[in-house]
Amino acid sequence: MKLDTSKMGRIELHDLVGTAISPLPVVFISTVGKDGTYNAAPFAFASPVCSRPPIICISIGHRGGERKHTLKNIEFSHDFVINVVDEAILSRAVQCSADYPYGVDEMKENGLTAVKSDLVKAPRIAEAKVNLECKLVQIVDILEDYKDGIGLRGLVMGEVLMAHVSDDVATPEGGIDPRRLKAVGRIASGVYIRGWETFELKARRV
Numbered sequence: 001m002k003l004d005t006s007k008m009g010r011i012e013l014h015d016l017v018g019t020a021i022s023p024l025p026v027v028f029i030s031t032v033g034k035d036g037t038y039n040a041a042p043f044a045f046a047s048p049v050c051s052r053p054p055i056i057c058i059s060i061g062h063r064g065g066e067r068k069h070t071l072k073n074i075e076f077s078h079d080f081v082i083n084v085v086d087e088a089i090l091s092r093a094v095q096c097s098a099d100y101p102y103g104v105d106e107m108k109e110n111g112l113t114a115v116k117s118d119l120v121k122a123p124r125i126a127e128a129k130v131n132l133e134c135k136l137v138q139i140v141d142i143l144e145d146y147k148d149g150i151g152l153r154g155l156v157m158g159e160v161l162m163a164h165v166s167d168d169v170a171t172p173e174g175g176i177d178p179r180r181l182k183a184v185g186r187i188a189s190g191v192y193i194r195g196w197e198t199f200e201l202k203a204r205r206v
């Protein structure tokens with residue numbers, strides 16, 4: 001089968017890139033708005049970009065002709081928190097993707113606890129085993145064809161200033177044990193994976 005992307009619709013293209021490149025992470029972003037209200041939503045089009053400085057990018061689209069609340073808040077506060085999603089909080093994180101009106105705190109609505117961060121204005125989510133406090137580095141605008149017309153997607157890059165790692169997933173060396181963290185992945189729209197069966201493999205020296 002060959003798929004000519006110029007002949008494909010928006011949803012098919014979303015499914016193509018979001019499954020060909022998978023599993024994707026489920027990152028749960030918490031932010032604060034101009035009016036002081038908290039916001040949280042899950043995002044899967046996300047990736048580490050570099051290590052030193054530790055920069056992570058998240059791709060945030062449009063909805064109803066407007067920037068999503070997460071992006072509006074990041075543009076205001078210039079920061080955000082990435083909360084790692086394990087199975088214990090996946091369903092609450094997914095529910096936070098529903099179209100809550102601006103100003104509604106999705107964490108409160110879904111039984112999650114927002115706690116103050118150390119270095120950024122955005123709150124972190126207590127139930128997540130790992131929180132990464134990030135300061136905004138850059139937003140790259142990308143023109144995208146949405147169901148309600150052309151809009152600007154924001155590719156947000158943030159530098160991790162502080163990581164909170166819960167004791168039950170921390171290693172004695174000061175790292176994160178992925179086998180205990182048990183982060184879930186997204187392999188297609190509404191389909192997730194428990195990627196906890198691991199094996200080790202390294203490139204041969206040449």
Ligand SMILES: Cc1cc2nc3c(=O)[nH]c(=O)nc-3n(C[C@H](O)[C@H](O)[C@H](O)COP(=O)(O)O)c2cc1C
Pocket residue numbers: 026039040041042043044045046059060061062063068069070071093094096097098099100186
């Ligand atoms: C698992 C999952 C992954 C998602 N990934 C993205 C993403 O990468 N980019 C995006 O714009 N929306 C993504 N969404 C949709 C947003 O979570 C949704 O539009 C949400 O309402 C945005 O909230 P906000 O307006 O409070 O920022 C995803 C939803 C789910 C359930």
